[in-house]
Amino acid sequence: MTAKKSASKTSREQLIDRYMTDVLEKEAFPASIYKFCKEHNFREEEFYAHFGSFDGLKRGIWSSFFQATTDLLDKNKEYESFSNKDKLLTFYFSFFELLALNRSYVLFSLSGKQSLLRNLHQLRGLRKRFKGFAGALIADGNSGKSLKITERNPAVFSEAAWLQLLFLLRFWIEDVSPGFEKTDIAIEKSVQTAFDLFENTPLDSILDFGKFLFKEHMA
Numbered sequence: 001m002t003a004k005k006s007a008s009k010t011s012r013e014q015l016i017d018r019y020m021t022d023v024l025e026k027e028a029f030p031a032s033i034y035k036f037c038k039e040h041n042f043r044e045e046e047f048y049a050h051f052g053s054f055d056g057l058k059r060g061i062w063s064s065f066f067q068a069t070t071d072l073l074d075k076n077k078e079y080e081s082f083s084n085k086d087k088l089l090t091f092y093f094s095f096f097e098l099l100a101l102n103r104s105y106v107l108f109s110l111s112g113k114q115s116l117l118r119n120l121h122q123l124r125g126l127r128k129r130f131k132g133f134a135g136a137l138i139a140d141g142n143s144g145k146s147l148k149i150t151e152r153n154p155a156v157f158s159e160a161a162w163l164q165l166l167f168l169l170r171f172w173i174e175d176v177s178p179g180f181e182k183t184d185i186a187i188e189k190s191v192q193t194a195f196d197l198f199e200n201t202p203l204d205s206i207l208d209f210g211k212f213l214f215k216e217h218m219a
Contacts, residue, residue, distance in 0.1 A: 010046040016061055019054075020105045027108070030054065055122065058109065063125040065102070069095045070133070084137045085195045088161075091133065092187045096172055100180060111173060120166075127162055134161035164190055 018040050023029055030036040033054065037044045051057040072094050073079050073087075082090065099106055110119045135158040168190065172183045 010042045010050075012050040012060065013064075015047060015050055015057065016064060019057055020061065020102070023108060024104055058122040059125040061105075061109075062123050063129060065095065065098055066126050066129045066133075068098055072098075084140055085191060087137060088134070088194075089187065089191050092165075092168065092191065093184070096168070096180065096183060096187070099169075099172065107173060110169075130165060131158040131162050134158040161194070164194060 019030070019036070022036065022040075033044060033047055037047055051060060069091060073090060076090070079087065079090065109122065135154040138154040138157045138161075168183065168187060171186050172180060175183045177183075
């Protein structure tokens with residue numbers, strides 16, 4: 001006889017919120033799903049209705065950051081009229097503003113005992129979604145090019161955009177400037193450089209971005 005699955009009363013958002021709060025208050029990741037569920041008074045089946053593991057939940061947190069960012073962009077009535085460069089800039093500024101609201105969790109989850117590279121597994125969902133977003137911008141940019149030879153490969157450039165996001169994430173993690181103003185500068189300069197490369201006019205912005213990075217490294 002097959003047991004009927006009861007409807008989950010705990011939402012995905014509630015699980016994420018409780019997990020993040022738990023991590024920050026205890027300064028440690030939960031030891032087991034059983035203990036986590038018991039402590040917060042919900043059934044394990046409610047957890048598994050949304051996530052198959054804690055790793056899945058961690059990936060879900062970063063996917064929710066992306067979703068919340070794109071939801072904000074969708075609410076901006078002027079966003080669709082922006083150039084592709086301004087769309088990417090707006091995404092980055094909105095995304096890092098959201099991360100700033102959750103900075104304590106982000107720093108703990110990415111800057112713990114393991115290096116950033118070893119923690120990248122939790123960004124897999126974000127990577128897929130962001131590459132889709134960047135690829136759409138690149139495809140749109142290609143549509144405005146009159147010659148096939150000047151078009152850019154969306155797969156290649158979306159991967160480059162992902163590496164750019166990782167660079168900016170690392171920069172933001174290490175940024176101690178008021179209001180993360182240096183991250184804002186890094187966003188503006190890196191996006192300008194990326195779009196100059198896309199349009200084959202890279203020299204000035206690459207030199208400018210390089211000088212900025214050298215100055216920050218020597219500070």
